Amino acid sequence: xxxxxxxxxxxxxxxxxxxxxxxxxxxxxxxxxxxxxxxxxxxxxxxxxxxxxxxxxxxxxxxxxxxxxxxxxxxxxxxxxxxxxxxxxxxxxxxxxxxxxxxxxxxxxxxxxxxxxxxxxxxxxxxxxxxxxxxxxxxxxxxxxxxxxxxxxxxxxxxxxxxxxxxxx
Ligand code: NI
Numbered sequence: 001x002x003x004x005x006x007x008x009x010x011x012x013x014x015x016x017x018x019x020x021x022x023x024x025x026x027x028x029x030x031x032x033x034x035x036x037x038x039x040x041x042x043x044x045x046x047x048x049x050x051x052x053x054x055x056x057x058x059x060x061x062x063x064x065x066x067x068x069x070x071x072x073x074x075x076x077x078x079x080x081x082x083x084x085x086x087x088x089x090x091x092x093x094x095x096x097x098x099x100x101x102x103x104x105x106x107x108x109x110x111x112x113x114x115x116x117x118x119x120x121x122x123x124x125x126x127x128x129x130x131x132x133x134x135x136x137x138x139x140x141x142x143x144x145x146x147x148x149x150x151x152x153x154x155x156x157x158x159x160x161x162x163x164x165x166x167x168x169x
Contacts, residue, residue: 048140078114083107
């Protein structure tokens with residue numbers, strides 16, 4: 001099992017938009033497997049390739065990771081094609097934004113299209129937790145962190161805390 005290092009804020013790499021995957025080859029399959037292992041060990045419910053230092057458009061997710069059976073899904077080159085309604089994602093967090101959680105306004109429903117790990121088209125009509133996970137992970141692919149979607153006041157609070165911690169090091 002290979003556990004990858006997770007890139008954390010304020011690393012500028014996380015702001016980088018990702019490139020679409022053009023060829024789903026062995027190295028992509030290996031990356032996906034490693035991303036899933038990394039997500040479960042973290043533990044998290046979703047992970048984008050950019051978070052492990054790869055600027056490619058790939059996400060893995062599992063909305064119920066505490067079940068014994070691991071059943072993660074993969075989306076390559078995902079795009080949100082439709083959003084509907086509004087919901088408050090309570091206490092949202094991110095493996096790249098350690099030790100911080102905040103409420104985030106999200107769409108209630110999201111329809112996402114992409115490819116599965118074999119390159120077959122995959123369309124997911126998501127509500128509830130899955131909708132929030134997909135919006136969060138696809139944000140990563142566009143260089144957006146959940147702290148970019150909260151009030152400037154709350155964001156500054158976190159930024160100041162990170163700066164302090166970095167100084168101590
Ligand atoms: Ni995240």
